[in-house]
Amino acid sequence: MTSAARPSILTVDDDPSVSRAVARDLRRQYGEDYRIVRAESGPQALEALREIKLRGEEVAALLADYRMPQMSGIEFLEEAMDLFPAAKRVLLTAYADTDAAIQAINVVDLDHYLLKPWDPPQEKLYPVLDDLLLAWQQSDRQPVQQVRVIGHRWSARSYEVRDFLARNNVPFRWYELDDGECEAKRLLGAAGHDGADLPVVVTAEGEALVQPTDAELAAKVGLSTTPACDFYDLIVIGGGPAGLGAAVYGGSEGLRTVLVERLATGGQAGTSSRIENYLGFPEGVSGGQLTERARRQAQKFHVEMLTARHVVSLEPRGSARVVRFDDGSELSAHTVILATGVSYRTLDAPGLGDLTGRGVYYGASTTEGPNCEGQDVYLVGGANSAGQAAMYFARHARKVFLVVRGDSLVHTMSRYLIDQIAAQPKIEVLTCTEVAEGAGEDHLETLTLRHNKSGETTTVPASWLFAFIGAAPRTDWLAGTLLCDERGFVLAGPDLVPEGGRPAGWELDRPPYHLETSVPGVFVAGDVRADSVKRVASAVGEGAMAVTLVHRYLEKS
Known part of the structure; x- marks a missing residue:
């Protein structure tokens, strides 16, 4: 094989002497056929992998030390799986860490772990890698046709x-x-x-x-759109963090579970370029990565996932709960969890409506980042989603303007994001400012900004506007079926009636469970629930809690 086409073997160890020794042993045995890449930290190794990915090359094996200060070997291998899922994974560990290595077999699908030191390599290193590399060579690694x-x-x-x-x-x-x-x-x-x-x-x-x-x-394109059967234990409507959390827990606890998503799993969180306050990811994780892992996890537990299916109604029919799709077909289950999330509100400014999708966008789209190279980008909103988008677009844009109606970000955005934005010279925060008008022929060309205290307006050239304002619940299709608050968010549990009473029409001799709606057996989780905490972690937690209440409902039905 030619040197340009050689796949890589990457090794990462924070001890420079050990790192050099590993690379030396690998180069002696495999240097003719493989490119040996050495790194001394998890983040450094991930950056090297991203460069290899961009060059369109392959990685045959990853060898990572278990104990590293910035990122453990397990954490590194877990993130590396997203870039090169076919690469063989080996953990380098001391004898005292063998229990952790054994646990990692399930966490990151570890192929092998090696005890340090492995001298002589001819006996303890090379035979293991020979088998792994042979298996890698024989695997089907053909690139997916685009x-x-x-x-x-x-x-x-x-x-x-x-x-x-x-x-x-x-x-x-x-x-x-x-x-x-x-x-x-x-x-x-x-x-x-x-x-x-x-x-x-x-x-x-x-x-x-x-x-x-x-x-x-x-x-x-190979996405599942048709259910395998007509009746399930649990239908989860919505594939954001709450829906994915419910699906994972429903499937793992033996419920016949199907998740129905109208667009794509992940919801608003799935479009986030980086989430840094989610438990267990000290280096942060993109919404796409988190979503993909959750999706794989749900599929591992045999959860069916239907995409591009639009639910238009829900009704109780005896002991069944029936959802109807926009094509007239139906799907039934013992229970339903609503996790439809919220959508961003549209900007009510002249000229913007006709330009939606042509320079005006609601939420972030990672597909548009490279297209903004060297241009100015305007973002509207002061919550975390806008802050994360600002940091993402700052990688590509000449300048990012964050348009905020309030006089600061302090009350609407997490502190870590405020600090990051303040340290990023490409981002400028325009406080007390609103978008008054947009204009353009085929696409957005100018924006008129208004200072909401002085009333002064400024018209600026702009081709890119991304809005992250408000949270509109997707519950119009539930009108007349479930009780909602005045803004359309679904009421559940103690919020339905004061002091543990029962909602009108409730026929059971018990009050609704905590996340149960006004229809028994129908639960709600995540942002669409009235007075919920709009955070990824709380949405996942509510999804898991809802499954526990589903079990309680089924046991008493």
Whole structure:
């Protein structure tokens, strides 16, 4: 094999002398066929892996020391799995840490652990790696064939298609017709289309889809859209942190569980570039990584996951709880957990409505980050989601302007984010400021900003506006079925009636459980619940708690 095509073996150990010794032993035995990469900390090793990933190269094996100060070997291997899931994983450990190494076999699918020191390597290191590398070579590592999307840069539907694929972890390549991309024209010609109706999606099998709906797209790119059976123990509606938490716990505790998501798992949290206050991730974790791990965890427990399915009604039917989809089909279960989350409110300013998806976006989209290279980006909102987005776009944009209606971020954003924003020279916070108007032909071109105390307005050139304001519950479809508060958030447990009473129409001889809605057997978790704490950790916790109450309901039914 040529040196340019050599896969890598990466080793990481915080002790420089040990790190050099490991790399030396590996280079002696495997240097002709593999590129040996050495790192002295977990973050340094992850950065090296990202560079390898960007170059389109492979990693055959990862050897990580268990005890490292910034990031343990287990934590490193867990994050490395997201980049190179096929790489063989080896933990280097002292005798005293063998129990931790054995536990890591389940945590990170560890392939082997080696006790230090392993002298002579001919007896204790090379035979182990020989077997692992042979298994890696014989595994199916062919790259996933990519979906190809051809569209216009400032087309709202083109953006929605790219966002849908990205959030569902479907590999795709984007061809922008506006740039005169020759390959885009060739693809359209091969598909027999003149480009009048875009976007066109070409599947990995070569089938051309013209302006596909999300449901059509999901079915063609391998996402599950059809349930395997008609009746379940538990239907979870919504795939954000609360829904994923409920699905994992429902599946792990033996309930026949199906999760239904209208767009993509992860919810608003799934679009976050970095969450740094979630328990167990001291180095932080992106919303996408957290979502993907939770999704894999749910699937491990045999949870069915349906994507691009839009639930339009819920009704009790005897002992069953029935949900109806927008295509008229139905799905039934003993119990339901509502975890539909919230959506960002739209900006009520002239000119912005027609530009949605064409420079005006609600929530962050990681697909747009590279497109903002060297340009100014405006973000509206003062909560954590806006702060995390500001830090993400600062990697790409020339300048990020955070537009905040209040006079500071102190009461709406976590302290760690406020400090990070203050230390980032590319971010400027515009307090007491609102977006008064947007304008543009094919896409957003200018914004008018108004100082809400002085009334002074300023018009600035702008092609990118991302809004993170308010939280609108997605509960219109529940009208007449469940009791909600005046803002549309679902009432549950003690919030339904004062002092442990029972809601109107409640027929059971007990009051509702803590997360139970006004319909017995229907529970609510996460942001859509009235007076919930809008944090990822609390949403996951409520999802798990709801499953416990589901068990209690089933036992007494």
